[in-house]
Amino acid sequence: MKEVKILMTMVVVLFLCVKAQGSSALSAEQKIKAESIGAVLRCPVCQGMPIADSPATMAVEMMDLVYEKVAAGQSEEEIINYFIGRYGEWVLLRPTTKGFNLFVWILPPIALLLACLLIVYRARRAKEKETGQEQDTLASKDSDDTIEAIRREVEI
Numbered sequence: 580m581k582e583v584k585i586l587m588t589m590v591v592v593l594f595l596c597v598k599a600q601g602s603s604a605l606s607a608e609q610k611i612k613a614e615s616i617g618a619v620l621r622c623p624v625c626q627g628m629p630i631a632d633s634p635a636t637m638a639v640e641m642m643d644l645v646y647e648k649v650a651a652g653q654s655e656e657e658i659i660n661y662f663i664g665r666y667g668e669w670v671l672l673r674p675t676t677k678g679f680n681l682f683v684w685i686l687p688p689i690a691l692l693l694a695c696l697l698i699v700y701r702a703r704r705a706k707e708k709e710t711g712q713e714q715d716t717l718a719s720k721d722s723d724d725t726i727e728a729i730r731r732e733v734e735i
């Protein structure tokens with residue numbers, strides 16, 4: 580029984596050593612590739628951080644999976660598609676510009692442009708209205724003078 584415990588302990592230690600050696604067996608290029616992939620994937624726990632920078636356990640596990648897939652020779656696109664398949668497009672820190680997302684990317688600049696055009700239109704209209712009121716004031720002053728002149732003539 581004691582031998583079985585020792586054997587199980589050795590298997591666990593061996594497994595942990597192999598697991599720890601897995602990410603360190605990557606070349607410098609592979610580590611850079613894995614880090615760049617981790618930089619575009621969102622941490623499900625932190626939600627605003629990439630998995631490469633997040634200290635959350637889940638992010639560390641996801642990053643380990645990225646290291647494994649890079650070591651297995653998968654491309655960046657394959658790895659990202661794997662995570663999109665598991666977590667949905669939400670896992671991307673920068674959404675794609677396809678389908679409905681294209682509308683979401685284009686709508687804010689269009690709305691901003693329309694708002695600017697509306698402000699310019701309203702400013703011009705207000706200026707024209709103000710100019711028109713000044714002319715009306717001058718015209719009413721002229722008509723008041725005319726009415727006064729007529730009243731004076733009628734009184735004679």
